[in-house]
Amino acid sequence: MNIMKSGLLAALVATAGIASSQALAEDMPIGGNVRIVIGSKSTGGDTYQNTSIVAKALAEKLDINVKVDAVGASAAFKAIDRLSDGNTIMVFHDQSYLGFLYGRKGYSNPFADYTVGPTVAINPGNAYLVPKSSPYQTIEDIIQACADGKRIRVAIQPGGVSEIGFSALKNAIKIRYPGKEANLVAVNTGSQADKNQLLFDGQADLINGSVQANEQYTRLPADDQKAMRFVWLTARKQTIEQANPEGMGETSREDLLKYVSPNASVTQDGSKDFTFDKEFFFLYNKDMSPEIVAFYDKALGEIFAEGKIQETQKKSFFIPNFKPSSEAQAYLKDKMDQYKVIIESIR
Amino acid sequence: MEFLSALTPLFFGLVGFGVVVGIIFGAIPGMTATMAVAVCLPMTYGLDLTNGLALLLGLYVGGISGGLVPAILLNIPGTPSSITTTFDGYPMTQKGEGERALKTGIASSLFGGLLSALVLFLFAPTLADFAIKFSYIEKFLIILFALTVIASLSKRLLLGIFSGVLGVWLSLIGAYDVSVGGNGEYRLMFGFMEPYLESGFSLLPVLIGLFGLATIFQEAEAGIREEVAGDLKLEAGKPFSFAVFRGQIVNLFRSSAIGTFVGMLPGVGGSAASVLSYTQQKNFSKDPSKLGKGAPEGVIASESANNGLTGGALIPLLSLGIPGDSTTAVLIGAFTLQGIQLGPLFIGENLATWDTMMVALVFANLVMFAVMFFAIRHIVKVITIPKYLLYPGIIMMCVVGAYAINYGIMFDVWTLLLFGILGYLGQKVGLEIAPLIIGFILGQQAEVYFVKSLESFGTLSIFFTKSPIAMFLWVLIGISVAYSIFGLIKARQRDRDHGPDQ
Amino acid sequence: MPSTGFLSVRIDFSQSHLFFPTIIHWILLVLAIAIALVYGPGLIREFREGKRRLLPKGSDVDVLRLGGTLILTVAYFVSMDWVGQFFPNRGLGFLIMSVPFMFGLSLLYVHGLTWRRFAVIGLSSTISPTVAWYTLAQLFHITLP
Numbered sequence: 001m002n003i004m005k006s007g008l009l010a011a012l013v014a015t016a017g018i019a020s021s022q023a024l025a026e027d028m029p030i031g032g033n034v035r036i037v038i039g040s041k042s043t044g045g046d047t048y049q050n051t052s053i054v055a056k057a058l059a060e061k062l063d064i065n066v067k068v069d070a071v072g073a074s075a076a077f078k079a080i081d082r083l084s085d086g087n088t089i090m091v092f093h094d095q096s097y098l099g100f101l102y103g104r105k106g107y108s109n110p111f112a113d114y115t116v117g118p119t120v121a122i123n124p125g126n127a128y129l130v131p132k133s134s135p136y137q138t139i140e141d142i143i144q145a146c147a148d149g150k151r152i153r154v155a156i157q158p159g160g161v162s163e164i165g166f167s168a169l170k171n172a173i174k175i176r177y178p179g180k181e182a183n184l185v186a187v188n189t190g191s192q193a194d195k196n197q198l199l200f201d202g203q204a205d206l207i208n209g210s211v212q213a214n215e216q217y218t219r220l221p222a223d224d225q226k227a228m229r230f231v232w233l234t235a236r237k238q239t240i241e242q243a244n245p246e247g248m249g250e251t252s253r254e255d256l257l258k259y260v261s262p263n264a265s266v267t268q269d270g271s272k273d274f275t276f277d278k279e280f281f282f283l284y285n286k287d288m289s290p291e292i293v294a295f296y297d298k299a300l301g302e303i304f305a306e307g308k309i310q311e312t313q314k315k316s317f318f319i320p321n322f323k324p325s326s327e328a329q330a331y332l333k334d335k336m337d338q339y340k341v342i343i344e345s346i347r
Numbered sequence: 348m349e350f351l352s353a354l355t356p357l358f359f360g361l362v363g364f365g366v367v368v369g370i371i372f373g374a375i376p377g378m379t380a381t382m383a384v385a386v387c388l389p390m391t392y393g394l395d396l397t398n399g400l401a402l403l404l405g406l407y408v409g410g411i412s413g414g415l416v417p418a419i420l421l422n423i424p425g426t427p428s429s430i431t432t433t434f435d436g437y438p439m440t441q442k443g444e445g446e447r448a449l450k451t452g453i454a455s456s457l458f459g460g461l462l463s464a465l466v467l468f469l470f471a472p473t474l475a476d477f478a479i480k481f482s483y484i485e486k487f488l489i490i491l492f493a494l495t496v497i498a499s500l501s502k503r504l505l506l507g508i509f510s511g512v513l514g515v516w517l518s519l520i521g522a523y524d525v526s527v528g529g530n531g532e533y534r535l536m537f538g539f540m541e542p543y544l545e546s547g548f549s550l551l552p553v554l555i556g557l558f559g560l561a562t563i564f565q566e567a568e569a570g571i572r573e574e575v576a577g578d579l580k581l582e583a584g585k586p587f588s589f590a591v592f593r594g595q596i597v598n599l600f601r602s603s604a605i606g607t608f609v610g611m612l613p614g615v616g617g618s619a620a621s622v623l624s625y626t627q628q629k630n631f632s633k634d635p636s637k638l639g640k641g642a643p644e645g646v647i648a649s650e651s652a653n654n655g656l657t658g659g660a661l662i663p664l665l666s667l668g669i670p671g672d673s674t675t676a677v678l679i680g681a682f683t684l685q686g687i688q689l690g691p692l693f694i695g696e697n698l699a700t701w702d703t704m705m706v707a708l709v710f711a712n713l714v715m716f717a718v719m720f721f722a723i724r725h726i727v728k729v730i731t732i733p734k735y736l737l738y739p740g741i742i743m744m745c746v747v748g749a750y751a752i753n754y755g756i757m758f759d760v761w762t763l764l765l766f767g768i769l770g771y772l773g774q775k776v777g778l779e780i781a782p783l784i785i786g787f788i789l790g791q792q793a794e795v796y797f798v799k800s801l802e803s804f805g806t807l808s809i810f811f812t813k814s815p816i817a818m819f820l821w822v823l824i825g826i827s828v829a830y831s832i833f834g835l836i837k838a839r840q841r842d843r844d845h846g847p848d849q
Numbered sequence: 850m851p852s853t854g855f856l857s858v859r860i861d862f863s864q865s866h867l868f869f870p871t872i873i874h875w876i877l878l879v880l881a882i883a884i885a886l887v888y889g890p891g892l893i894r895e896f897r898e899g900k901r902r903l904l905p906k907g908s909d910v911d912v913l914r915l916g917g918t919l920i921l922t923v924a925y926f927v928s929m930d931w932v933g934q935f936f937p938n939r940g941l942g943f944l945i946m947s948v949p950f951m952f953g954l955s956l957l958y959v960h961g962l963t964w965r966r967f968a969v970i971g972l973s974s975t976i977s978p979t980v981a982w983y984t985l986a987q988l989f990h991i992t993l994p
Contacts, residue, residue: 079755
C-alpha cells in the first residue's frame, strides 16, 4: 500500500511540475485548459453556436484548448460556484437574471452571486408570430383585440427570455387599457417545436419564436397549415440595422425592420417603447481574481479589435457587441432593473 | 446532378471513418451515438457542410448500430435504444449463439436503416405534415401504448407493473422541466437533495447502473467464480445463416416502419421505437413464450427498429427544422455552425445538400454492415476476456460515459452507483429491471403530454374524442393489452398442464 | 374551452408539477396493497417455516469481493473528483485514479494469482485507462474529471 501511495504521489508531482512550467512559460494567470460551461443543454442552439465562435477565437489567441460544454443553467452555475481558478468560466445570456426576476428555481441574482464579465454578441432574433390565416396583421391589432375583450392565447416557455416579450405586451395593454391585460393569457409550453405545434393545433393565437427558426415558415404559401407571419421583433432598431443586408434566409434586413419598434410599437411606460435584445456575456466565480477578469477582457478586446470575429458572428446572424466587464456590468444591471419594473407591474 | 461534384473520395472517407468511430462509441457501454456526434461536432468547423454532414451521419448510423454489441455479448445496452436487444440477444449468447445473434442484429440493422432512408427520401415532406397532426394528446397515447409493453415483459404481472410504475416515479424526481413545458418546480425530494437532483436522474447512468454495475455486484457477491463470462463456448450453438429471416419478413418491415414512425415524431424519444416494435413482435409472434429466452425474432425486431429510427428522426429535422430524437438534436448544430437554417423550405432550397445527405446515409448503412459483419469474428472474443480484467474495464468505461453524457457532471457518476445498488438489491426483493427501465424512459414524456393535454382541454374525455388518430391509438392499446392478458392466461394454462419452468 | 361534466379536470399551472406524481403515488399504493395481498400470506408462511430468511446465509455471499467492490468504487469516485481539481480540465483525475482502481479491483476478483496473471493485471490496468484517457480527453476533447 505504501509503495502504491508513494508512486501515486510521484505521478502527481511529476504532472503538476509539467503543468506549472507550461503556465510560467506562457505568462498567463491561468494554467491548463479552459472549459466554458453554457447555460443551455443544447448543442444546436444559439448559446452553443455563439460560444463556439468565441471559444475558437480565444483558443487561437491564447494558444490553449478551449472546450464548450452544454451542461445547462443550474449545472453551469454550480460549476462556476465551485471553481474560482478561471479555468472554468460560463457564457450565458439575459436568462441568467430573467430567471431570477421570474423566481425560477435554480437561479439567483447574478450581480450578487457571480462576477458578470464582458458581453460578446446579441442574438437579435427574438420574435412573435401569428398563423398566416390570422386576422391580426400587426402587434397593434393584437393589443386592440385584447382591448375589445377578445382572449389572445400566447405560447411561451415560462420564466425567462421567452416570457419577457409576453410580459411587456401585457404591461403595455395594462398602461393603455387598464384591466384589459387579463385578456392576454400565456399558454405555457416548452421547446420551439412545442410552440409551433400549439399554433398548428389552433391552441395558441400568438407564439414566441425566432427569426432563425421561423423565417422559413413565414415564406410558406398561405394555404399551408404551417404558414406563419411575423408581427413583432423585440430587438432594438439599431441592433437590426447592424445585421448583414441579406438578413436571414430570403427575409432581408429591410423586411425585418418593419417588425421592430417604432414600426411595431409596444410601450414600456407610456412614453418609450419596450425593446429586448438577447445578449451573450461571460459569468465568473465571485472570488475569481481581478487579474484573470482583466486578462479575459484584454484577450477578448484584442480579438474584437482585429475585426475577424465580427464577420463570423454576422454570418451566423449574431450582432457583435463587445463590452469589457465594467461597462457590461453597469449596462446589464440597468437592463435588469428596467425589466424588473415591468415584471412587477403585471404580477 | 450538381451534387455529384460533392461526392469526393474525402466525402466517402469521412462517412467510413464516422461509421467506424460511431460503432466503437456505440459498442462501449456508456457511450452513445449522441455522444459520438456531440464530441465530433467541433471537428466539422474545418469542413464544409457536405463533408461535415458526411462525418456526422456516419457517426449517427455507426453509433446506433454499435449498441447491439455489448447488449448481446454482455447484457449491457450500449445505447438506450438497444435495451430490447438484450432481452433475446444475451440469452442467445448464453446458448453459445453470440455470433449468430450479432449477425442477425447487424443484418436487421442494415434493413431498417435502408428502409428508413428510402422512406425519408420519398416521403419526407408528406410525412412531416402527418407528424404535426400528433398533438400532446396523440403523443400521450403513443407513450401509453409503449407502456403496455410492461405488462407483457413482466415475469410476475403485479411485480412487473409495480416496477414499471416505480420507474415512472423515479423519472419524475427533480424539477418539472421548463424546457418541455413544466413550471420548473421541484418535487419528490427533500431540500438537501436539491443541489444534486434538480435535473433528476439522467437516463444513461441509470441504464448502465441497472444493467452494468448491478450485474457486476451480483457476480461479486457470488465471488466471480467463473473466469470467463459464463463458460461460453463461442461456436457451441447454431451458426448464422440468412435462413434466420425466414418467416420474419413481416417482422422486419413492421419493426423498421415502427422505428421510422417513432423517429419521425418530435418529442417521442428514440428508445420508445425498439420498445414498441418488440412489444408488437411479442404480440404477433407464433410463440410469444420464446421471446425473452433467446429468440432471434426479438433481436430482429429491436435492431431493425432502432436503425429505422435514423431515417425517421431526420424527417422532421430536415422538413420542419425540428429534431426527431436526441442525436438529431445535436446534428442541428452542424447546420447552424455553418450558418444554414433548417425549416420547411430547407430541402427545396438545398437540393444538392439533401441529395448528398441521402448518399451519405445509404453509404453509411452499407459500410456499417460490411465493417461489423466481418469484424464480428474478433468482436465476439470480448467474452473470452477473463472477468477479473473485463469488469474493472467496464466500470471504468461506464464512469466515462456517465460523466460525459451531460458534458461533465459528477452527480451522474454517483447516479451510476446508486442505480447499480438499486438494481442489485431490487432484484433480491422481486423488482423487475426491464419494466423499471422502460417506465423510467417513458415516464417524463407520459407526464408532460398527459398534464399538458388536460391543461389545454380541461377534460379527460378529450383523450377519446380528439381525433381519428386518437381513436385508432386506443384500438391499438386495447389490442396490445388484450394480447398480453391472453398470453398470460395461455402461459398459466401451460404451467398448470406441464408444471412451471422452475 | 373548459368543459363541465365528471371527466373535467382543472390544473393550476403553478401546482402542475404535483398533479402527475400524485396519480403515480396512488397507483403505487394500490399496487403495493395488491402485492401484499397476493404474495404476503405466502411470504409470511415461508418466513415462519424458516424456508426464507431476511439476509442470505453468510456462506452464500462473498463478503470480501462484494464489499471490496463497493468500497473501491466509492473511493474511486471520490478520489478522481478530488485529484482532478488540481489539474483543471485535463481529465487527469480520471487517469491517475483509474489505474489503482482497476489494479485493485482486478486483484480482488482474480482467483489463483500467479506472477503471470499479476503482470497481465498490471499491464491491463495501466494501458486501458491511458488509452481511454488519450483517445477521449486528448483526441476528442471530452471533459473528464
